[in-house]
Amino acid sequence: QMLLIAALCLSLASLGGGQAPPPTPPAPPAPPPVQSFDVGDFQDTGMTATWANYTDPVGQLLDLRWRARGGEAWTGGVELDPAAPSMYVVTGLERGTAYEFSMQVLGRDGRGYSE
DSSP: OHHHHHHHHHHHHHTGGGOOOOOOOOOOOOOOOOSSOEEEOOOSSEEEEEOOOOOOTTEEEEEEEEEETTOSSOEEEEEEOTTSOSEEEEEOOOTTOOEEEEEEEEETTEEEEEO
16 A cells, blocks of 8 residues: 555656646747848949848847858858948958858847848
């Protein structure tokens, strides 16, 4: 009889008292991407990146990066205020090199991309 009581107590303890853990809340959506992202006004070693004004309240910062086309490492990481003018002059590029650009919206809950 003592063995049965100990086994019953052990079984109840392993069940955690019958309480289920609280459910995990769903992940919030990522902020929407920047619209009309473009590069132009090419100079010898630079160019201008432009985009439509970003007014979504979820976006906290805009993150502009660039790399040589086909390269692995992104350069830049320039964090811009969404309320600031919607352009940035990229300098220090190599003449004759093709580049790829990426604009990310950094929000409290994730990232939205415009490449």
